[in-house]
Amino acid sequence: xxxxxxxxxxxxxxxxxxxxxxxxxxxxxxxxxxxxxxxxxxxxxxxxxxxxxxxxxxxxxxxxxxxxxxxxxxxxxxxxxxxxxxxxxxxxxxxxxxxxxxxxxxxxxxxxxxxxxxxxxxxxxxxxxxxxxxxxxxxxxxxxxxxxxxxxxxxxxxxxxxxxxxxxxxxxxxxxxxxxxxxxxxxxxxxxxxxxxxxxxxxxxxxxxxxxxxxxxxxxxxxxxxxxxxxxxxxxxxxxxxxxxxxxxxxxxxxxxxxxxxxxxxxxxxxxxxxxxxxxxxxxxxxxxxxxxxxxxxxxxxxxxxxxxxxxxxxxxxxxxxxxxxxxxxxxxxxxxxxxxxxxxxxxxxxxxxxxxxxxxxxxxxxxxxxxxxxxxxxxxxxxxxxxxxxxxxxxxxxxxxxxxxxxxxxxxxxx
Numbered sequence: 001x002x003x004x005x006x007x008x009x010x011x012x013x014x015x016x017x018x019x020x021x022x023x024x025x026x027x028x029x030x031x032x033x034x035x036x037x038x039x040x041x042x043x044x045x046x047x048x049x050x051x052x053x054x055x056x057x058x059x060x061x062x063x064x065x066x067x068x069x070x071x072x073x074x075x076x077x078x079x080x081x082x083x084x085x086x087x088x089x090x091x092x093x094x095x096x097x098x099x100x101x102x103x104x105x106x107x108x109x110x111x112x113x114x115x116x117x118x119x120x121x122x123x124x125x126x127x128x129x130x131x132x133x134x135x136x137x138x139x140x141x142x143x144x145x146x147x148x149x150x151x152x153x154x155x156x157x158x159x160x161x162x163x164x165x166x167x168x169x170x171x172x173x174x175x176x177x178x179x180x181x182x183x184x185x186x187x188x189x190x191x192x193x194x195x196x197x198x199x200x201x202x203x204x205x206x207x208x209x210x211x212x213x214x215x216x217x218x219x220x221x222x223x224x225x226x227x228x229x230x231x232x233x234x235x236x237x238x239x240x241x242x243x244x245x246x247x248x249x250x251x252x253x254x255x256x257x258x259x260x261x262x263x264x265x266x267x268x269x270x271x272x273x274x275x276x277x278x279x280x281x282x283x284x285x286x287x288x289x290x291x292x293x294x295x296x297x298x299x300x301x302x303x304x305x306x307x308x309x310x311x312x313x314x315x316x317x318x319x320x321x322x323x324x325x326x327x328x329x330x331x332x333x334x335x336x337x338x339x340x341x342x343x344x345x346x347x348x349x350x351x352x353x354x355x356x357x358x359x360x361x362x363x364x365x366x367x368x369x370x371x372x373x374x375x376x377x378x379x380x381x382x383x384x385x386x387x388x389x390x391x392x393x394x395x396x397x398x399x400x401x402x403x404x405x406x407x408x409x410x411x412x413x414x415x416x
Contacts, residue, residue: 004323009331024296029336031289036340036387037347039282043379044348046275048372053267054260056199056367059126060208061260062094062231063240064247069256072099076225080251084230087246089238094120095227097216102169102186103209105156112152112207114168116216124233127197127210134160134195138212145194151206153196165190168209170219189219200367203267283386290387290394293329297398301325326395333391337384348373 066084068074074081084093098115119138121127127136127147137145146166153159158166169186176185191211198205217224234243240259248257261268301308308321351357355370 004320004327009327020299024292024299025332028290028292028296028332029339031292032286032333032336032387032391033340033343035282035286035289036337036383037344039279039286039383040341040344040375040380041347041351041373042278042282043275043383044344044373044375045371046271046278047374047376047379050268050271050275051374052368052372053201053264053271056201057204057264057267058260059130059199060197060204061263062124063234063260064232064244065229065256065258065263066232066247066251067229067256067258069254073097073222073226073228074230074255075227078254081230083250084232084247087243087250089235089243090232091235092120092124092233094118094124094231094233095213095229096121096231097213097220097222097226097228099170099216099220099228101209101219103152103156104167104169105158105164108156110152110155112209114170114209114211114216114219116211116213116219118213121210121231124231130197130199131195132198134193136197136210137194138210139214144189144191144212144215146191147195147197147210148193149205149208150196150198151202152209153193155206158193160193160195162193165192166209168211168215168219170221173221187219187221189215191215279382283390286387287390290333290390293332293391293394294398294401296332297325297329297395298401300328301399322399325399326392329395329398330388330392333387333394337387337391340387341380341384345375348375 066074076082084090094117096115096117098113100111101114103110103112103114117138122136131147132150133153134147136147139145146168148156148158156166168189168191170188172185172187197210213227214224216222217226232247234240244257244259251257312318312321351371352373358370359368
């Protein structure tokens with residue numbers, strides 16, 4: 001066994017004659033453990049909210065979305081798009097056409113996004129899981145239907161079963177604005193309210209109207225081979241990153257191939273920034289907690305001054321003596337980190353099973369009643385690495401600081 005490590009282990013776990021050293025050592029390890037557990041819990045809660053948000057967007061966002069890099073639409077005139085239907089692992093493809101339009105009901109009107117979808121959207125999406133009123137209908141006999149987000153339905157004052165249809169207005173793309181009669185420059189379509197959905201995301205609930213793609217093409221004046229995007233559903237065993245890379249290789253740089261996280265990149269980037277800021281704040285608190293290691297090592301070096309003289313007389317060089325106390329400080333930080341990781345995982349497990357810490361208010365006021373938790377291995381590795389690195393730096397500072405106090409400015413030796 002390495003001699004400095006063996007001696008450091010004996011110093012750490014052996015009974016100490018100087019009682020304050022025991023107290024300070026325990027305080028140092030407990031401080032590191034508490035902050036480490038806080039890091040595990042905080043990052044796991046943020047991961048839980050991240051996953052919850054992804055699940056909500058996933059009710060309407062496809063697993064893979066293909067859209068043009070330039071322009072607003074794509075067409076089957078590109079032969080590469082035909083190859084998508086031949087890719088194994090693709091469970092379904094749904095063409096969509098969406099653009100901004102004016103939605104009007106009675107004397108109320110709202111600017112929103114009209115998204116035309118094909119019938120395959122019914123089973124490719126989770127629309128049935130988020131319907132709160134009515135049913136998801138596109139077209140029946142000669143009647144067109146629209147499915148609205150909850151916020152838009154509230155703004156317009158409509159719900160399924162109303163006898164009057166919505167009126168959708170969109171500017172004619174191939175005509176100039178008629179200043180004498182502006183309404184003549186708009187094309188309109190009617191659709192009855194078939195259902196209302198809610199995914200608890202304002203960007204969808206307040207803005208989106210789902211209609212048949214035929215109605216959207218008529219409203220925006222596009223031909224039947226034009227889409228704004230293609231939405232793909234994959235077989236359960238398929239990997240989204242691998243399939244995305246394969247499709248990108250087929251289509252080239254003219255098309256954007258996005259997974260669900262990239263489709264909502266702004267929302268998820270903001271959550272990642274929040275997670276980074278929480279990590280940095282708690283890491284700063286960890287840095288302050290590790291200052292206790294400096295005090296612990298200083299007391300320990302004072303207590304073991306006679307031992308260090310003995311080691312030097314027996315032939316141990318200054319590097320060996322320094323390494324003993326470096327190991328000592330590093331082990332204090334490491335033990336605190338391991339205890340904190342175990343404690344944090346235990347608390348996260350309790351929260352995940354029992355949901356002890358709730359969001360407040362009565363049940364049903366929020367999407368979930370208690371804080372969601374998801375532990376990720378990457379976070380645990382990052383936390384452990386941070387504690388060990390900062391703990392080593394604190395140990396180095398303590399050892400060399402004590403060496404300077406002993407009259408050696410460079411810390412070349414500790415005790416003479």
